[in-house]
Amino acid sequence: MEVTFTPAIFPLALSNLHQKELALKTIHPMNANSAFSRRQFLKGISASGFLLASPHALAVEQAIAPLRQLAKGKLIIGTAVPSDFDKFFTPKELETLSTHFDSVTPENCMKWNSIGQKEGEYRFEQIDRLMEFATKNKQSFVGHTLIFNRDENLPKWVFQDGTKEADAKLVWKRIEDYATEVMTRYKGKIDSWDVLNEFIEIPKPGYRETNLTRIVGADYPARLFKLAAELDPKAKLTYNDFSVEQPDRLKAILNFVRKLRDKGCKIDVIGSQSHVEIGEKTGDKLDKMVKQFAAEGFKCALTEVDVDVIPRKLFWNPKNRTDVSKINPYINGCPPEILEKQAATYKEVMGAVMANIKHVDRVSFWGFTDRRSWLNKWPWERVNYGLLFDRETNPKPAFHAVAEMLKKV
Ligand code: GLA
Numbered sequence: 001m002e003v004t005f006t007p008a009i010f011p012l013a014l015s016n017l018h019q020k021e022l023a024l025k026t027i028h029p030m031n032a033n034s035a036f037s038r039r040q041f042l043k044g045i046s047a048s049g050f051l052l053a054s055p056h057a058l059a060v061e062q063a064i065a066p067l068r069q070l071a072k073g074k075l076i077i078g079t080a081v082p083s084d085f086d087k088f089f090t091p092k093e094l095e096t097l098s099t100h101f102d103s104v105t106p107e108n109c110m111k112w113n114s115i116g117q118k119e120g121e122y123r124f125e126q127i128d129r130l131m132e133f134a135t136k137n138k139q140s141f142v143g144h145t146l147i148f149n150r151d152e153n154l155p156k157w158v159f160q161d162g163t164k165e166a167d168a169k170l171v172w173k174r175i176e177d178y179a180t181e182v183m184t185r186y187k188g189k190i191d192s193w194d195v196l197n198e199f200i201e202i203p204k205p206g207y208r209e210t211n212l213t214r215i216v217g218a219d220y221p222a223r224l225f226k227l228a229a230e231l232d233p234k235a236k237l238t239y240n241d242f243s244v245e246q247p248d249r250l251k252a253i254l255n256f257v258r259k260l261r262d263k264g265c266k267i268d269v270i271g272s273q274s275h276v277e278i279g280e281k282t283g284d285k286l287d288k289m290v291k292q293f294a295a296e297g298f299k300c301a302l303t304e305v306d307v308d309v310i311p312r313k314l315f316w317n318p319k320n321r322t323d324v325s326k327i328n329p330y331i332n333g334c335p336p337e338i339l340e341k342q343a344a345t346y347k348e349v350m351g352a353v354m355a356n357i358k359h360v361d362r363v364s365f366w367g368f369t370d371r372r373s374w375l376n377k378w379p380w381e382r383v384n385y386g387l388l389f390d391r392e393t394n395p396k397p398a399f400h401a402v403a404e405m406l407k408k409v
Contacts, residue, residue, distance in 0.1 A: 064395055068102040070406035074357055076191075077406075078103030078142065078364030080304065082372055083114070083126050086133065092393045096368060098137040103191065105142040105303070105364055106130055107374075112147070112178060113155045119174075122181055131189060140191035142303075142364065145240060146179060147224055148197040151210050159211045168216050175216075176227060183231035192236040192362070194271060194303070195228045196221050200241055200252050221256075225265035236361070240271030240303055245285035254292060269361050271303035276349060278309045278342050286352035294359035302353065304366040306386035307345045307398065308375050309338050315379050325380035334385040342385070343397035350405035357409050369393050 071077045079101045089097070097104075108114055109126035116122055134141050148154065158174050159166050166174075183193070199221055201208040207218055221239075228237055239257055243249050257267050270293050276282055290300045315324040330338070353360050367373045371391040375384040388399040 064399070065403060067100040067399075067403060067406060070403055071102075074409055075353070075360060075406070076103045076140065076362035076364075077101055078105055078140075078362055079368045080105045080107040080144075080364065080366045081130055082107045082367070083109040086129055090393065093369060096389060096393050098133075098139070100368070101139060103140045103142060103362060103364060104130060104134045105144045107144075107367070110144055110182075111153055112158075113153055115182065116155055116178060118155075119157050124185065127186075131186075135189075141186075141189060143183075143186065143190040143193035143235070144303075145194035145197040146182070146228060147175070147195070147212070149199045149208050149210055149212060153197075154210070154212065159215060166215065171212070171215050172220075172223070175220075175224070179224075179227050179231060183228065183235075187232050188234070190232065190235050192238055192269060192301070193228060193232065194238045194240040195225055195267075197240045198242060199239070200249060200256055202248055202252055206252060206256075222260055222263045222265055225260055225267060229266040236268040237266055238269040238271045238301065238303075239267055240273065242273040242275060244270065244272035245274070245282055245289040247285070250285075250289055250292065254296070257298065258296065267298065269299045269301050271301050273304040273366075274302040274349065275304055275366065276307045276345060277311050277313070278307055278338070278345055279311075280345060281348070282345075283348035283352050286349060287355060290352065290356040290359050294356065299359055299361045300356075301360065301362040301364070302349070303362070303364050305349060305363060306366045306373060306375060307342050307349075309334060309342050309385045310382055312379055327380075328382040330385065331383050339385065339397045343401035346388075346398045347401040347405055350402055354405055354409050370396075 067077045077100070079097065081097065081104050083106070085097075086094075106127055109130070115124065115127075131141055133139075158171060161167070161170055183190075199207050205218070207213060212220055225237060228235075239253070239260075241249070241253055244253055253270065257270060261267055272286070272289060274282075274286070286302075293300050310327060310329065312324075314320045350363070353363055365387060368387050369389045369391060370376075370385045370387050371393075373384060373386045375386040376382065385396075388396060388402060390396050
């Protein structure tokens with residue numbers, strides 16, 4: 001008879017955390033069943049290639065060169081860090097964070113809906129703690145993100161005036177107050193500000209329609225970039241978006257930033273989020289993307305890299321959604337051949353970076369352990385393996401692929 005084995009590995013208080021981060025604290029290959037047999041658990045661990053903390057595993061770990069060291073002088077290597085990381089990261093995660101990365105991006109705590117849930121209220125505590133960690137470890141900081149052009153990422157009160165809807169003047173005044181408060185507080189401490197996130201949407205009208213575009217107007221990005229440049233003239237200012245390398249979006253985004261620059265805005269970097277899927281042929285596209293921006297005087301950064309091992313394209317067709325959202329093939333671990341295939345995809349992404357190294361400012365991964373990745377939750381719940389380190393914070397083939405590419409230049 002099998003002994004019932006209930007994992008008690010992540011006994012965390014989950015209150016007050018961003019919705020997307022919530023479940024990530026509890027995500028584990030065992031999470032599909034609340035009670036899991038010990039035999040199943042061990043079988044899953046060995047099938048996944050997880051390294052337990054054996055002396056051999058530790059020796060292997062000690063032998064790996066820190067990514068930030070491999071990239072030194074060529075490229076900034078960064079990672080996103082979840083809110084309250086210092087309350088639940090294991091010592092090994094904290095060490096990995098400080099050893100391998102020279103830039104941190106707050107995953108959620110620096111968004112307006114996290115800082116300012118009520119009018120006149122500013123919550124900086126989580127940002128300050130991450131900044132303290134970064135300063136101690138000589139890491140630079142990404143301001144992510146001043147304005148996120150999605151209604152769900154902006155506080156509702158911004159658009160209300162008592163019982164009425166706020167008008168353009170009031171909304172803009174609130175943006176100015178907010179930007180002034182945040183950018184002044186962190187002036188000189190932010191290497192790069194994502195001034196605007198996810199503005200472009202195709203097809204017509206060419207941008208995502210939100211309360212901001214509707215009330216303030218679709219030309220608010222120019223005002224925003226000018227404001228940001230005044231508030232922190234030394235920070236690199238970034239426009240950040242997803243699928244920037246896809247030809248139709250590349251054309252639209254190039255056009256958009258070109259127009260902003262023609263209006264007198266300072267834009268230094270174009271951030272390509274680069275949430276890639278396994279086997280996706282993005283190398284050539286990323287290569288073209290960097291070259292096209294470089295030809296017009298913009299640097300690029302890959303700002304949110306991860307490689308989903310469970311393709312999600314079919315999910316976007318609403319007809320498939322119910323079926324696709326049941327797909328969860330790697331509950332007991334990710335097969336080695338999939339991890340190798342994922343490493344090849346990482347290699348392709350890094351290949352495009354290394355070939356254009358002078359024009360790439362930074363590569364940041366959207367987290368570093370599979371255990372915490374948003375891909376376990378988005379766009380549907382499944383056990384995912386998108387990052388460089390496994391759930392026990394051991395380097396995966398993807399890590400070695402990135403390290404190998406960093407050695408090339
Ligand atoms: C986008 C945003 C990030 C974050 C990720 C998912 O890529 O830019 O801030 O919300 O989605 O976690």
